[in-house]
Amino acid sequence: MQVTWKLPDGAEITADVADGINMMEAATANNVPNVIGECGGNLSCATCHVYVADDWAEKTGAADEFEDAMLDVAEAPRRDTSRLSCQITASEGLNGLVLIVPGA
Template sequence: MHVTWKLAEGREIKAEVKDGLNLMEAAVANNVPHVIGECGGSLSCATCHVYVDEAWIAKVGTPDRFEDGMLDVAEAERRASSRLSCQIKAGPALDGLVLWVPEP
């Protein structure tokens, strides 16, 4: 699937991501700044915080209660579109996904 990360500075990073990979791993592999993935995807750091583009919110879905709790401690402002990208799995249904990277 294809993913675009939009950075606050206006730059975009586009990449092809293998199905089954999570979007934190994909961001790290593509050197997307400010998506760190400190805990390796175990839902205990919130350094993989992203904003899902409005057009994609319904498809990506909402955080479960564990992710919801972690989002409260994310460094950047929490919004309705906030997700932890280690909890989003790449797959054909998300082809074309657009994620916004929060300002650090």
């Protein structure tokens, strides 16, 4: 699948991501700024916080209760479309996904 990250400065990074890879791993592999992934995808840091583009929010689904709790401690303000990107896994159904990276 292909994913595009929209950066706070208006730039975009687009990359091909293999099925099964999560969006935090994909972001760090593609040097997307502000997506850190400090806990390695274990749902305990919230440094992989992103906003899902409105068009994609339904397809990526909602955060479960554990992710929801972690989103409350994310550094950037939380929005309705906030997700922890380590909890979004690449699949063909998400081809074209757009993620918005919070400012630093």
